[in-house]
Amino acid sequence: MAEPVITLRHFFERARAGQLTGVRCRKCGELAIPPKELCPACYERAWEPVPLGGEGTIASYTVIRVAPRAFMADAPYAVAAVKLTEGVSILGRIVDIPLERLAVGLPVRFRPIVRNSQTAIGFGPA
Amino acid sequence: MRRVALVGAGVSKFGVRKATYRDLVWEAGKACFDSVPGVKPKDLDGLVVGSVMPERTAFQSHISSMVAEALGIRPSALSARTEHMCASGTVGIRYAYAFIAAGLADLVMVLGVEKLNQPVADEAVLNMGTGVDREWEAAFGLTAPPCFAFAAQRHMAEYGTTEEQLAMVGVKNHTHAAKNPSAHFTKGATLDQVLGSRMIASPLRLFMCSPITDGAAAVVLASETRARALTDTPVWIRGTGQALDGFQLSSLHEDYAHWPALKRAAQAAYQMAAVGPHEIDLAEVHDCFSIAELIAYEELGFCHKGEAGPFVAEGRSDYGGDVVVNPRGGLIGCGHPLGATGVAQAAEVFVQLRGEAGARQVPAAALALTHNNSGMGEHVVMIYGKEPA
Ligand SMILES: [Zn+2]
Numbered sequence: 069m070a071e072p073v074i075t076l077r078h079f080f081e082r083a084r085a086g087q088l089t090g091v092r093c094r095k096c097g098e099l100a101i102p103p104k105e106l107c108p109a110c111y112e113r114a115w116e117p118v119p120l121g122g123e124g125t126i127a128s129y130t131v132i133r134v135a136p137r138a139f140m141a142d143a144p145y146a147v148a149a150v151k152l153t154e155g156v157s158i159l160g161r162i163v164d165i166p167l168e169r170l171a172v173g174l175p176v177r178f179r180p181i182v183r184n185s186q187t188a189i190g191f192g193p194a
Numbered sequence: 195m196r197r198v199a200l201v202g203a204g205v206s207k208f209g210v211r212k213a214t215y216r217d218l219v220w221e222a223g224k225a226c227f228d229s230v231p232g233v234k235p236k237d238l239d240g241l242v243v244g245s246v247m248p249e250r251t252a253f254q255s256h257i258s259s260m261v262a263e264a265l266g267i268r269p270s271a272l273s274a275r276t277e278h279m280c281a282s283g284t285v286g287i288r289y290a291y292a293f294i295a296a297g298l299a300d301l302v303m304v305l306g307v308e309k310l311n312q313p314v315a316d317e318a319v320l321n322m323g324t325g326v327d328r329e330w331e332a333a334f335g336l337t338a339p340p341c342f343a344f345a346a347q348r349h350m351a352e353y354g355t356t357e358e359q360l361a362m363v364g365v366k367n368h369t370h371a372a373k374n375p376s377a378h379f380t381k382g383a384t385l386d387q388v389l390g391s392r393m394i395a396s397p398l399r400l401f402m403c404s405p406i407t408d409g410a411a412a413v414v415l416a417s418e419t420r421a422r423a424l425t426d427t428p429v430w431i432r433g434t435g436q437a438l439d440g441f442q443l444s445s446l447h448e449d450y451a452h453w454p455a456l457k458r459a460a461q462a463a464y465q466m467a468a469v470g471p472h473e474i475d476l477a478e479v480h481d482c483f484s485i486a487e488l489i490a491y492e493e494l495g496f497c498h499k500g501e502a503g504p505f506v507a508e509g510r511s512d513y514g515g516d517v518v519v520n521p522r523g524g525l526i527g528c529g530h531p532l533g534a535t536g537v538a539q540a541a542e543v544f545v546q547l548r549g550e551a552g553a554r555q556v557p558a559a560a561l562a563l564t565h566n567n568s569g570m571g572e573h574v575v576m577i578y579g580k581e582p583a
Contacts, residue, residue, distance in 0.1 A: 134392070172352075
């Protein structure tokens with residue numbers, strides 16, 4: 069089976085450089101993020117990478133106060149599902165927004181969270 | 195298809211147990227055999243075991259054969275293990291049902307078991323994390339409470355559902371559990387206690403969440419002929435449905451307050467049973483978090499979309515209301531030993547529809563529903579009746 073057009077490693081390398089990337093189906097135009105094996109709309113495997121603008125609104129969120137051990141030092145911290153302008157959603161950590169200002173519908177913008185060798189998806193003020 | 199009924203049921207004590215995985219199997223298995231004196235282990239021709247992570251928690255795989263040996267069962271028609279995260283137990287009941295309905299087996303035990311608490315407490319949390327997508331979701335530090343918190347925030351934003359209404363689910367289920375000696379929690383809880391409990395992932399507080407629990411439950415399913423020979427009061431399987439929308443959170447509709455897969459699973463079960471939601475006397479729903487019970491009221495059709503908050507606040511899901519939801523105390527009060535939960539729901543329905551539920555008996559119970567999920571987009575629904583049709 070062919071390598072996916074965009075792998076996890078590539079996704080995070082691009083994210084680290086500040087670029088959020090999805091995949092678009094060349095057969096039917098479906099947009100997906102994170103990268104998937106098959107197109108959920110037409111079942112073809114004909115992905116091409118597409119850069120995303122990184123802007124969106126909070127679809128939902130929560131402030132985590134009791135966290136798994138690896139994240140305990142960060143608590144309280146917020147995670148959100150963000151609906152991007154292009155229509156797809158992705159999870160991310162909230163940065164630089166006061167926790168009490170969080171709300172469904174709040175506009176946010178992608179920013180990478182880089183810690184040592186790890187890159188995570190973050191969203192800050194729009 | 196042949197008719198199928200429950201003829202026996204039993205549960206272990208749920209809680210933080212010193213018992214081993216095998217001890218829990220024995221406790222529930224014995225309680226189940228004790229409930230149906232006409233059935234000896236050698237009479238069963240099938241066994242299905244619902245269990246999620248014994249490889250991690252008991253360092254044991256090859257589970258169905260281990261349980262068969264522990265209980266003296268020699269399957270001749272069906273032996274299997276089901277793993278479907280939190281819905282493993284009900285998924286196992288559906289397998290046994292299908293085999294018997296098809297004429298491939300006559301008398302099958304379904305046993306659910308989980309030993310989640312570990313000497314190192316962190317291990318239990320880490321183990322539970324295997325249920326979410328490792329590469330995309332666990333990597334964010336995402337565990338079950340934040341996922342369901344997304345649903346709660348969304349429901350509050352769309353429908354004005356309040357923290358008090360979320361807390362009332364916790365109060366109701368803790369109060370019910372106080373009448374269930376097998377429950378993890380048996381002290382009850384007041385609204386102040388629930389609202390004052392520790393915040394886990396906003397708006398979900400500790401007493402709105404199911405705990406990490408050890409436990410086991412078992413039921414015996416029989417063909418109509420065998421059921422009528424074994425008991426005067428079998429509990430009939432009337433309908434079943436299952437539907438899935440996706441594994442990753444991002445595969446779901448981004449409006450987490452709507453669970454279309456639950457609606458589809460329920461419709462399939464209602465249609466098969468030829469009954470409607472307003473005929474259900476009691477429901478065991480999957481209240482892993484209080485928001486899940488509220489959304490279940492709506493998707494199961496007990497109330498209109500968006501009206502679940504007032505529905506619980508007005509007592510319509512409690513004794514004396516429209517439908518008694520979670521009379522045994524639910525996952526919040528009884529605990530949630532993954533594979534055991536769906537089987538324990540069926541065991542509760544078994545005693546309720548036979549009028550043997552004692553202090554927590556739902557008056558004149560004739561039709562019951564169970565709902566088990568393994569995520570917001572994956573649901574299983576069963577309908578049981580006192581009468582076969
Ligand atoms: Zn396509």
